[in-house]
Amino acid sequence: MALTLDIVTPERRVLSVSCDEVRAPGVQGGFGIRQNHEPFMTALEPGRLTYVEGGREHHYAIGGGFLQVADNRVIVLADTAESAGDIDVDRARAAFQQAQERLLKLTEQDENHRAESARVRRAAARLGVAGR
Amino acid sequence: MPSLRDIRNRIGSVKSTRQITKAMKMVAAAKLRRAQDAILKTRPYVQLLDQMLTRVAARALAEDTVAHPLLAPRTLRTADVVVITSDRGLAGGFNSNIARRAQRFLTEEGERFERIAVSTIGKKGREFFRARKVEIVKDFTGIHADLRYEKAEAIASEYTQRYLAGEVDAVFLAYNEFKSAIAQKPVVVQLLPIETPAAESTAGIDFKYEPSREALLAELLPRQITMQVWRALLESAASEHGARMSAMESATKNAEEMIAALTLQYNRARQAYVTKELMEIVSGAEALK
Numbered sequence: 001m002a003l004t005l006d007i008v009t010p011e012r013r014v015l016s017v018s019c020d021e022v023r024a025p026g027v028q029g030g031f032g033i034r035q036n037h038e039p040f041m042t043a044l045e046p047g048r049l050t051y052v053e054g055g056r057e058h059h060y061a062i063g064g065g066f067l068q069v070a071d072n073r074v075i076v077l078a079d080t081a082e083s084a085g086d087i088d089v090d091r092a093r094a095a096f097q098q099a100q101e102r103l104l105k106l107t108e109q110d111e112n113h114r115a116e117s118a119r120v121r122r123a124a125a126r127l128g129v130a131g132r
Numbered sequence: 133m134p135s136l137r138d139i140r141n142r143i144g145s146v147k148s149t150r151q152i153t154k155a156m157k158m159v160a161a162a163k164l165r166r167a168q169d170a171i172l173k174t175r176p177y178v179q180l181l182d183q184m185l186t187r188v189a190a191r192a193l194a195e196d197t198v199a200h201p202l203l204a205p206r207t208l209r210t211a212d213v214v215v216i217t218s219d220r221g222l223a224g225g226f227n228s229n230i231a232r233r234a235q236r237f238l239t240e241e242g243e244r245f246e247r248i249a250v251s252t253i254g255k256k257g258r259e260f261f262r263a264r265k266v267e268i269v270k271d272f273t274g275i276h277a278d279l280r281y282e283k284a285e286a287i288a289s290e291y292t293q294r295y296l297a298g299e300v301d302a303v304f305l306a307y308n309e310f311k312s313a314i315a316q317k318p319v320v321v322q323l324l325p326i327e328t329p330a331a332e333s334t335a336g337i338d339f340k341y342e343p344s345r346e347a348l349l350a351e352l353l354p355r356q357i358t359m360q361v362w363r364a365l366l367e368s369a370a371s372e373h374g375a376r377m378s379a380m381e382s383a384t385k386n387a388e389e390m391i392a393a394l395t396l397q398y399n400r401a402r403q404a405y406v407t408k409e410l411m412e413i414v415s416g417a418e419a420l421k
Contacts, residue, residue, distance in 0.1 A: 008180055010281050010362060012173040028342055041184065042342035043351045066351070068184060070339070077180055079355075115289075 002035035005051050007060065007076045014081045015060070021052040022074050024067050025125075039070040046118070046125040049076065059084040061129035063122040080122065087130035096123035136405065139398040143391060150387035156222065157380035160373045164313060167370035171310065174366065178359055185352045188345055200346065201296055202326055202353045208301040211245045212269070212291070213237060213320070216307035216368045217257030219276050223372055224379035226308060226316065227256040233318035234306040235264075245302070253287070253365075279369060284362035288323075292357055295324045307364045308371035314378050316371035323360055326353065 005022055007015040022033045025047030033040075044067055049060045063080035099120045106113050134142075189203070215234045217227045234250070234257075242248050251270040252258045258271050275283050291303045303324040308316040341348055 006176075008176045010174060010177050010359060011170075013176050026342060027347075039339045040342070041188070041339045041348060043348055066184060066348070068339075075180055077177060077184070077355075 003033065003072050003074055005074045005076070007049070007062070007078055007081050009065075009078050009081050014078070015083075017051065017053065019051040019053040023048075023050040023052075024076070025049065025062075026067070033069055033074055035072060037069045037072075041066065041068045044076070044078070046122040048125065048129045049078075049081075059129050061087060061126040063125065064118070082126065082129075084129045087126055089127070089130045092123070092127040092130045096120070096127045099123045134401075136398065136401055139394060139401060143394045143398065146387050146390050146394065150384055150391065153380045153383040153387060157377055157384060160377040160380060164370060164373035164377055167366065167373055168310070168313075171363075171366045171370055174359070174363060178363070181352065181355060181359060185349075185356055187339070188341070188349050188352060200349045200353060202292070202324075203349075206301055206325065208325075209245060210247045210249075210300050211241075211302040211304065212249050212251055212294075212300050213304045213306055214251045214253060214287075214291075214323075215257045215261070216305065216364060217252065217254035217260070218368070218372045219255040221256060222379060223376040226372055226375035226379075227254075227260065229316070230306055230308050230318045231257055231260040233320065235266075237304070237306065237320045238266075254368075275365065276369065279365060281358075281362055284365055285358050288358040288361045289354065291324060292354055301325075305361070305364045307368040308375070310367045310370040310374065313374045316375055321360075321364070323357060326356065 002018075002020050003022060004018050005015065006013070020034070023030060024033070025045045027043045027045050030047075031042075044062060044065045046064045047062065049062050051058050051060075061080075061082050061084065062076070062078040065076060065078035067077075068075045099116070100123075103113075103116045103120050106116055110116075213234055215231065217230055221227065238248060238250070249269045250261055250266055251272070252261065252268055253272045253275050255273075258268060261268055272287060275287075291300070294300050295303065302322065304320050305323050306318070306320045309319045311317050
């Protein structure tokens with residue numbers, strides 16, 4: 001296997017595998033990583049992180065964070081990370097709708113607006129990953 | 133001299149106390165294991181975050197620019213001390229140790245600042261300072277009952293915002309550091325301003341940063357602060373369970389000693405009673421002869 005991938009959250013180490021390719025949602029757009037990628041560090045958006053291992057894709061919903069590549073070692077520091085199989089679609093949808101409703105009640109000047117809109121994006125990412 | 137029945141009742145009540153303290157000890161031991169586990173699980177994240185932050189910040193510091201307002205030096209005039217205690221008692225010296233440590237900090241360090249204020253996380257700390265007529269500017273409730281990372285995030289972001297707005301120049305966390313199941317150490321650590329990461333040379337790999345080093349720094353720093361709060365909450369929780377376990381252990385031992393002493397007393401009293409009865413019968417029989 002060409003790469004090692006570690007996903008770590010503040011609460012636990014989620015994943016530690018070897019794989020061939022990693023695709024992640026960077027703040028400046030999605031990107032892919034394969035063997036011998038240049039040393040690179042970026043912030044991540046809430047979204048879908050995929051790794052490919054022996055032709056099989058595995059999906060994770062991550063809630064923002066950082067990614068670092070060096071020496072074929074990919075490290076993801078995610079605020080939250082869940083494997084697609086662990087997400088309950090119905091509950092993810094309910095959480096998404098709830099977050100959306102709360103956000104709509106706030107004006108853009110509200111001090112909680114940023115936190116709430118981040119929550120909506122996180123919920124949307126979870127739902128998107130779970131839906132497939 | 134207490135009657136036989138008095139002693140018997142006493143033994144019964146001490147026995148039921150022992151049962152309670154024993155159960156509490158067992159519950160605390162189970163919770164302690166989980167809390168210890170939670171601390172261990174934060175380690176990889178803390179290490180990696182530190183690594184990234186050092187790499188990104190060291191460059192910025194070397195270039196001698198203020199890369200982020202959180203790293204800008206400032207004169208310290210006002211300070212907040214956040215005291216973490218538990219919501220529940222019966223944990224030995226757990227709460228009073230940290231409350232007294234915080235109070236000592238207030239008197240010792242108070243002179244350095246124009247104003248120093250107390251905030252509390254946990255019911256016991258609130259009661260302690262309220263009883264001593266110390267004003268509490270902010271009391272966070274319901275943190276321990278459902279300890280989650282988001283709570284640490286909320287606390288950290290509140291103080292970061294106040295810091296950036298210039299409302300407070302320094303924030304300290306006072307909590308019980310977890311040493312082992314039987315040892316806790318009350319500590320006061322500085323949360324803000326951030327202790328600048330050591331500017332060690334990170335020559336070697338030259339990273340490409342996206343969107344930019346400054347932008348990454350702006351994302352990394354708040355997480356570093358949150359992680360410190362999260363750590364403190366977890367350490368305090370583990371310490372609390374450890375302290376309660378030892379307290380209940382010694383309470384159980386005391387109860388057992390007491391039961392032994394009372395049982396001895398009971399047997400003596402019973403023996404005396406039997407002897408007295410016997411004497412009466414014998415002397416009664418003698419008299420009839």
